[in-house]
Amino acid sequence: MFNFKFSGLRLAATATLAGAIAATSVAATEIRIGAMREGSAWYVFAATLEQIIEPILGKNSVEVIARGGGVANPMVVQGGKAEIALSNVASAVWAAEGADVYQGMSAPDIRALVGGLNSVYVGVMARKAFTDEMGTTDLTEILASGKPVRVLMKPVGSSAVPVAQMIFEGLGTSVDQIKANGGDVIQVGTGQIPDQMRNGNADIYIDTMIKGHPTITEVALTTDVVFLDVSEAAMDLLAQHGLIPGTYGPEWYKGQTAATAGANLGTVLIASANLDEETAYKITKAIIENAEQLKGSHGAWSRFDPARAMLPENTGIELHPGAIRYYQEAGLM
Numbered sequence: 499m500f501n502f503k504f505s506g507l508r509l510a511a512t513a514t515l516a517g518a519i520a521a522t523s524v525a526a527t528e529i530r531i532g533a534m535r536e537g538s539a540w541y542v543f544a545a546t547l548e549q550i551i552e553p554i555l556g557k558n559s560v561e562v563i564a565r566g567g568g569v570a571n572p573m574v575v576q577g578g579k580a581e582i583a584l585s586n587v588a589s590a591v592w593a594a595e596g597a598d599v600y601q602g603m604s605a606p607d608i609r610a611l612v613g614g615l616n617s618v619y620v621g622v623m624a625r626k627a628f629t630d631e632m633g634t635t636d637l638t639e640i641l642a643s644g645k646p647v648r649v650l651m652k653p654v655g656s657s658a659v660p661v662a663q664m665i666f667e668g669l670g671t672s673v674d675q676i677k678a679n680g681g682d683v684i685q686v687g688t689g690q691i692p693d694q695m696r697n698g699n700a701d702i703y704i705d706t707m708i709k710g711h712p713t714i715t716e717v718a719l720t721t722d723v724v725f726l727d728v729s730e731a732a733m734d735l736l737a738q739h740g741l742i743p744g745t746y747g748p749e750w751y752k753g754q755t756a757a758t759a760g761a762n763l764g765t766v767l768i769a770s771a772n773l774d775e776e777t778a779y780k781i782t783k784a785i786i787e788n789a790e791q792l793k794g795s796h797g798a799w800s801r802f803d804p805a806r807a808m809l810p811e812n813t814g815i816e817l818h819p820g821a822i823r824y825y826q827e828a829g830l831m
Contacts, residue, residue, distance in 0.1 A: 528559040529777070532566045532574040532583025535688070539708055539798040540584045540765075543615070546795040551784045555777070568618075568657030568706075568763065569599060575770050576605035582773070582781065586618060586657045587764030587814035588740035594815050597739070599660040607771040611778060611821045612785045613812030615767065616798045619746040619760035620661040621707040622726040623717070626753070628701040629724055638729040640702070641671045646680035650700035653685045657763050662704045664739060668732030692716045695723070702726070707760055709750045710797040718751035725751070727759035736761040740814065769818050778820025786828065805830060 529551070533544035544562045552560045563583075566574050571583040572593030585593075585608075596604030622637055629635045632643065640647060651662055666672050673683050684700055694700045695717045703723075707714060717723060725747070728736070733743040741761040748757045767785070769778055785792065786804045793799045806812055808825045817825075825831035 528555055529582060529781075530561045530563055530580040532563050532571040532580035534565070534567055534584075536564050537712060539616070539711070539796050542796045543584065543792065543799060546792055547781075547785065550788050550791065551781055554780050554784060567655040569660065570655045572605040572608050572768065573600070573603060575608050575768055578770070578772075581777075582611065582767060582769045584615075585766055585768045587613065587766050587812065588661075589657050589763065590766055590768055591740045591814040592660075608768045608815060609771050609773075609778075609818035609821070610813035610815050611767045611769050611782045611818055612807045613764070613766040613809065613814070614806045615765040615802050616708065617744070617746070617801070618657070618763040618765055619707040619744065620658050620665075620704065620728075620741070620763060621746060621758055621760035622665075622702060622704050622728060623714075623723045623753070624702045624726055625695060625698065625700075626722040626724050627698070629726075635724055635726055636729070637665075637726045638669050638731065640726075641666070641669050641676075644679050646682075647676055648682045648684060648699070648701045649676060650684045650686070650691060650694050650703045651705065652688060652691070656706070658705050659685070661736065661741065661761060661763070664735050665704070665728060665732040668735035669729055670731075688713050692720055695721045706763065707746050707750070707758075708798045709746075714751055718753050723753040725754045725758040728761060729759075733759070733761060742811075764812060764814070766813050766815075768815070769821075771818070773818065773820070775818075775820040775823065778818045779824050780820075782818075782821040782824040783828075786824070786830075 531544040534540040541564055548560045548562055563580055568586040568589045571585045572590055574580045575583050592599050593605035594608060632640055651658055691713050695703060737743055741763055744762045745757040746760050747754045789804045793802050808831050
């Protein structure tokens with residue numbers, strides 16, 4: 499069982515998540531939407547949702563929280579810092595069940611409103627110069643070589659971090675072992691990632707692969723890279739923890755010449771169980787009935803299918819009663 503203990507970068511869950519979910523409430527605000535930083539696909543979605551639901555709920559009734567992430571947002575909602583939030587399907591399940599990634603914390607009071615919003619694959623890319631030096635693009639062989647490997651990823655709070663740990667475990671290694679081999683695990687903010695790859699400070703980069711992802715796109719355009727398949731042994735472990743094996747691409751990014759194997763975290767809009775049924779109903783209705791506007795706001799949402807928004811595989815957790823009411827009235831459930 500993975501335990502997510504990053505030597506020197508231990509998941510200090512209480513302090514880190516508390517910082518990630520900190521938000522200032524506004525007296526007039528009725529609905530706070532947990533998203534991610536400005537410029538991200540999740541922020542664009544939340545901002546578009548704000549435009550759709552604010553006329554329904556009232557002027558100045560909605561606020562987008564431009565922080566958080568796939569791991570942090572379920573705790574944002576559980577902690578009462580937001581009424582609704584975007585979450586990965588897998589991390590919503592982890593939070594509801596109190597999985598190891600949350601180190602004793604859990605979110606039993608989160609519910610799903612709309613699932614299947616978009617696919618979020620965790621994938622692996624590498625500098626081509628590094629794979630040429632290693633003589634292989636096989637991730638299993640690279641990590642089993644015993645040679646120094648410098649792995650780059652975002653800080654704690656990103657869903658890619660625990661998934662990377664699962665990949666390591668599935669392939670018979672760990673952060674400690676990577677470091678013992680003379681390599682490193684480098685965790686930096688999104689804005690620093692392209693420079694780390696361009697300057698040759700990292701060899702492999704693990705992140706969420708969304709079509710049009712600005713950071714991945716910049717890395718691929720400014721560094722000669724190749725995309726590595728997540729090996730089957732790792733996929734088996736990922737599937738045990740709520741991720742769906744699949745492929746992304748081809749040609750989402752420069753350097754990606756074929757569809758690449760990755761693990762889909764999924765995206766679901768979650769809400770507090772304490773959110774009143776009528777408001778949950780209105781939000782769900784607004785999303786489903788304005789699906790084309792949301793799909794057109796960002797390429798990441800273009801394949802959203804409202805008819806599948808309530809399916810268990812697309813939500814991961816229990817539906818909110820308000821959402822159930824809408825889906826039943828709409829004949830979708």
